Amino acid sequence: MRSSFGGIEISKRGILTQQAALTTAGHNVANANTPGYSRQVVKMVAAEPIEALSLQRSTIPGQMGQGVQFTEVKRIREAFLDKQFANENKSLGEWTVKQDTLEKLEAIINEPSDTGLRQVLDNFWNSWQELSKQPDNLETRAVVKESALAVTDAFNHAAKQLNDLSSDLNDNISVKVTQVDTTLRQIAGLNNEIFRVEGLGNDANDLRDQRDLLVDQLSKIINVSVQEESGGYHIKMGNQDLVEGSTATTFDESVATGAYPSDLNSGELYGLMYSNGRYVDEYRNQLNSMVTTIVTAVNDAHKNGYTLADTNPPTKGGNFFDPVTDFATAAATVKVSSNITDNVENIAASSRTYTDENGVVRVVKGNNENALALANIKNTKYNFDGSGVTKIILNGGTFDEFLRAVVSEIGVQTQEAQRQVSNQKILVDQVDARRQSVSGVSLDEEMADMIKYQHAYNAAARSLTTFDEMLDKVINSMGTVGR
Structure with a gap:
């Protein structure tokens, strides 16, 4: 019943x-x-x-x-879509950082423009051309000096901007490293809490959502693989264990540096380290190579001429620029020799002498052969060897061709980064839309x-x-x- x-x-x-x-x-x-x-x-x-x-x-x-x-x-929740999202998200983070760095490099180069480095160099070569018309004119010589100072200021400023950009990237690396370390500890804490809650027979849905959101954020900073085990998420970066159960590995800059680029091979942190070690350093090296070649070429040509000093024997031209003693800081430290800035008569425009009736050898002050030789440096091809420390984009070209090659390379790299970012955004949005349709x-x-x-x-x-x-x-x- x-x-x-x-x-x-x-x-x-x-x-x-x-x-x-x-x-x-x-x-x-x-x-x-x-x-x-x-x-x-x-x-x-x-x-x-x-x-x-x-x-x-x-x-x-x-x-x-x-x-x-x-x-x-x-x-x-669909675990397969979460893995897809993490894979696409890390590439988006990497290329977003690269695009941002390259766009900043383009702003530093500021080419093509009427105020960029190319225009400053043209003004310098043209000032020698003008000096050849009036070799003994002090005002024209002053123009040469000021044009040279403008060149050194331009190189110094570009080098400072590159150093500032490098410092900003290093600061961002520190921020991202700290963010990764904090996120790993939070995930490990959630692993422990989820294990406790579900061990009592309850559903830890909201805690799992919090943990997955942290993994999403982490996947944009570094490349991670996630495996769910009995004790929670087991997170790895390449072959390195980051989180296992309630234990999180301390993630600091030494760990990041040691893992780059083998285990740390994608994400925002990788993009920052790659940009600083590749894009910024490469452009700095191109700039230093250009400065070193200019200083050497101008100094060698300047030493072949004579100053306006009325001495016996005539005074040969000395260094127009201070010689480069350290290739790595050439652009940052280049400057016009104090002999030139203190007295424009020390500019060696003439390459001829004569002997007067008293047997004294004197300079032909109206001669312009050395000024023309210095002006012609603009059209001379040089080997930009980079002192053997780096890859140089162009050898056997003029300074203008070298600068154009550098600008073109960065332009192509920027376009590629923009294309990659656009594509990755589409892929990330597609995967996220599929996740949203499910979850x-x-x-x-x-x-x-x-x-x-x-x-x-x-x-x-x-x-x-x-x-x-x-x-x-x-x-x-x-x-x-x-x-």
């Missing part, structure tokens, strides 16, 4: 289950705009049925259902579910009322006939 209270129990289970489903739907709606949130659903199953009690098998047909119950509150909250769908659960809740409540009225009739009305 079945219990008279069985219907009440079935109705109660229905009310509690539909109430849980309504609460979960409300939780989804409240977090519709929460970053990293995955929608949750209540997994409902039919309660285990019972058979009528009897000494042997009951002759009553079938089993009596016991209503509904929910076994878990499950979050909807995201649809307000329309949640509203429809809430109405469905509400009707089920009301029906269960109505069923409870019906069983209550039936029991009331049995308890309070039966057996009263004849009283």
